[in-house]
Amino acid sequence: MNERLAKFAIGQIVKHRIFPFRGVVFDVDPVFANTEEWWESIPEDIRPSKDQPFYHLLAENDDNTYVAYVSEQNLLADDTGEPVHHPQAALIFESFDHGAYKLRPRISH
Template sequence: MGTVTNITKAKFSVGDLIHHRLFGYRGVITDVDRNFQLTDDWYEQVAKSRPPKNKPWYNVLVHGSIHSTYVAEQNLMPDDILEPISNPQLKQFFSTLENGRYIRNKPMN
């Protein structure tokens, strides 16, 4: 018998536009972690709603801001506006917005 692994499938992918359920901001996902990857101190200080650490977490560029943030999947929902995100870091990750989804930059070698 093989071992059963409990792999959590992320609901969102890099380039997806999201809306934060609690704080109402829009953003775009730049990276996906299968589970929480920051420190316990960060979690205690920042993750006030105590979302599960064993579910996906996302790095998100926040629309209308110079910031990015780290967000638990339970706090995100798909963005239905599908308009471009304004964040100065955007061009570091993506080349264009197509059909409501950002396309990653091509790697430069």
């Protein structure tokens, strides 16, 4: 597979190109790293290629919040400057400023 650099950064707010949701990136896989079952659940006519970055998002739409896994080709930068209202955002990020989140420091050995 041909890995490439991710277009979006952790803490950046993005929106889906097709579906009405947005979210903040909290992790990035350089290529598809989910299950085949998940992959095959995507309708074949809109199934993205696996050899691109995939993003883990704390996502929201008008009705609820959830975690989403989205291919780079299906994301656009969100230019609203507004934070997401996901309840887990405060666990991962320490602040929101100038349209992006800053990760909390991690304690490690």
